[in-house]
Amino acid sequence: MSMELPVELLTQQETAEDKVLTFEPKGFDDYLGQKAIKEKLKVYVQAAKMREEPLDHLLLFGPPGLGKTTLARVITHELDVGFKITSAPIIERTGDLVAILTSLTPHEVLFIDEIHRLPKNVEEILYSAMENFCVDVIIGQGAGAKSIRLPLSPFTLVGATTKTSLISGPLQTRFGIVERLDFYEPDELADIVKQNSDFLGLPILPEAALCIGRRARGTPRIVKRILRRVRDYAQVHKHSLVDLEVVNHALKFLDIDEDGLTKLDRRLLVHIIKDFDGGPVGLDTLAAMTGEDKDTIEEVCEPFLLRCGLLQKTPRGRQIPSKKLYSIRKKLIKDGQKFI
Ligand SMILES: Nc1ncnc2c1ncn2[C@@H]1O[C@H](COP(=O)(O)OP(=O)(O)OP(=O)(O)O)[C@@H](O)[C@H]1O
Ligand SMILES: [Mg+2]
Structure with a gap:
């Protein structure tokens, strides 16, 4: 049974500028930093190659731009297998995913970006695909409908997400390897x-x-x-x-200050200090005040501000640690910000 694979389902998520005229790591040696994860993955890759089996399914967590997609490509290169890349938001129906899965060649890596955004019924198709390398599809309608089981080539699923909390339990437990990329030194x-x-x-x-x-x-x-x-x-x-x-x-x-804070980071801090006395303030309110998308604040700004200790997440919202309030204020004033 051959299925036509919708081209738009296999896309390149990285921006064009990222790819133009810059170096892209090919193998583990080019992928710098993330030493601990790399060491583990080298062993898993070598073992899979020795056993002539696909690598176990791998889930990569981490803020944007830390190298999740790149690591998936590096692993594929090291395994010397095929690579297909897609993104959860464009897989709307179960048929879309079945078409991709049935097109995979043996040991191929299927990379699904933003995997937390798969619709529930599509996610369920993945369960048997990951566990047993097969999918059950319903052919026909009404009383004549019947379920047939399609075998798949043994493959490796690499899922990536910036949002740890949104991966469902059943999906997460089906990944044999789960790694979190951290910020680089x-x-x-x-x-x-x-x-x-x-x-x-x-x-x-x-x-x-x-x-x-x-x-x-x-x-x-x-x-x-x-x-x-x-x-x-x-x-x-x-x-x-x-x-x-x-x-x-x-x-x-680029309007990047000496600590690496961007204009948006600084604007967030200014609002929290000026309008909320250092917080706590809810994400929705912050998004409304700054006119920024909630996801951008949560996925791009916050992880770095949290890591620098400039922001805290509390049950009542985001707040600036009281110990840092004075120094952040001083820094922002130095940058030309007025607080009166
Ligand atoms: N460890 C690394 N060594 C060298 N270059 C890297 C490394 N990690 C990432 N890069 C480079 O940084 C850029 C961003 O990486 P990548 O697109 O893989 O991030 P990502 O985690 O997939 O981001 P997103 O969450 O936005 O999809 C790429 O162009 C890649 O070449
Ligand atoms: Mg990516």
């Missing part, structure tokens, strides 16, 4: 700067690379974004070597 990000600047043929001083690493909020995607602006600045101003001055200019253009 500045020196690891400096290595990623170097990797990309070498690729671009852009000489950069170690202190300039580390400065980018410190201000990229622990995130490789932001490293790459900053580096692109650095490159623009260096090119236009005819700098053949990237030093601290060039980096500082680029960071100013």
